[in-house]
Amino acid sequence: MPIIQVKNLHLQFGGLTAVNNLSFDIPNETVMSVIGPNGAGKTSLFNMLSGFYRPTRGEIVFNGTNIVGKQPHQITAQGMARTFQNLRVFPNLTVLENVMAGMHSRTKQGLYGALFHTKAQRLEEETILSVAEECIRFVGIDKYRNRRAKNLPYGAQRYLEIARALAIQPKVLFLDEPAAGFNFTEKQDLIDLIGRIRRTYKISVVLIEHDMGLINKVSERVLVLNYGQKLAEGTPDEVLNNPLVIEAYLGKEDETDESA
Known part of the structure; x- marks a missing residue:
């Protein structure tokens, strides 16, 4: 189907x-x-x-x-995850924080876990951090991990949106x-990335x-x-x-x- x-x-x-x-x-x-x-x-x-x-x-x-x-x-x-024609990043958050913030739909621990920092809450935080870091590495922007999104080159901001969408673990x-605003070399890199997304995550793009x-x-x-x-x-x-x-x-x- x-x-x-x-x-x-x-x-x-x-x-x-x-x-x-x-x-x-x-x-x-x-x-x-x-x-x-x-x-x-x-x-x-x-x-x-x-x-x-x-x-x-x-x-x-x-x-x-x-x-x-x-x-x-x-x-x-x-x-289901998506990016937008116009960039939608949190400009004052770091790359890592942006990707972690995008994973809110995958969190299960509520207010109690956050207040009392339960074992389940700690494990969930570790998972969120691990997945976010993997997605950042996968799209190739790990060198910007701790840089604020507003200070990234344009292409890296595009890739940040893709990393955040991948962190949702979509189907x-x-x-x-x-590819809007990309030069020839950047478009070739994007073609490679899209192919790797489909092969690695086995999802539809x-x-x-x-x-x-x-x-x-x-x-x-x-x-x-x-x-x-x-x-x-x-x-x-x-x-x-x-x-x-x-x-x-x-x-x-x-x-x-x-x-x-």
């Missing part, structure tokens, strides 16, 4: 239809890209999948459970334009991205949206050579001969 099944999803803002009767599956342990022109509904889709928007109608079945109507923190606790990781070269190298499946509807779906080669996709991105040539 796919890790996520989207069934007849629809999102309406007043008279504006952002997503229209959209259905697709996200397979287990797959890197999948969602592409489309600006305004195609990509971020609206991510916001529905992660609980920030409630669909007007339709179903989102995550790991066998319909999650429509659940709050973002509830969906996160079930095993699905959503990355919203992870779903990304919104505009760089077609990156999409072609990293993706196993590609979903194309246009005006909130599914335009195409398939392997990168199938999708990126689809005439409808090319037309949506580049526009249809005017066949009228102006010189006639």
Whole structure:
């Protein structure tokens, strides 16, 4: 069974239809890209999948459970993590503190444990620290471990968000334009990181991205949206050579001969 099944999803803002009767599956342990022109509904889709928007109608079945109507923190606790197009780090916390803070959905000890520093509380704190440090090392920013997030280079802040999302130990990781602002070398490193995430953690990675070269190298499946509807779906080669996709991105040539 796919890790996520989207069934007849629809999102309406007043008279504006952002997503229209959209259905697709996200397979287990797959890197999948969602592409489309600006305004195609990509971020609206991510916001529905992660609980920030409630669909007007339709179903989102995550790991066998319909999650429509659940709050973002509830969906996160079930095993879904995401990053955002605009950086969302705690600027005055260190890298380590940022990643540890992101693990709140995985904590079980309550006020009693915190006040009396019980054995269970101490063990949980040790686990949180260990997982956070491993995620920081995995994405390659361990040299910034004790530096405040606001003082990191831009690329390291992007990787910090990914480390924090991985610390949740998700079944699905959503990355919203992870290569935005990256140069060529940084994009190659990101391609390597995404591949390692899928292989090491054996999870599905779903990304919104505009760089077609990156999409072609990293993706196993590609979903194309246009005006909130599914335009195409398939392997990168199938999708990126689809005439409808090319037309949506580049526009249809005017066949009228102006010189006639």
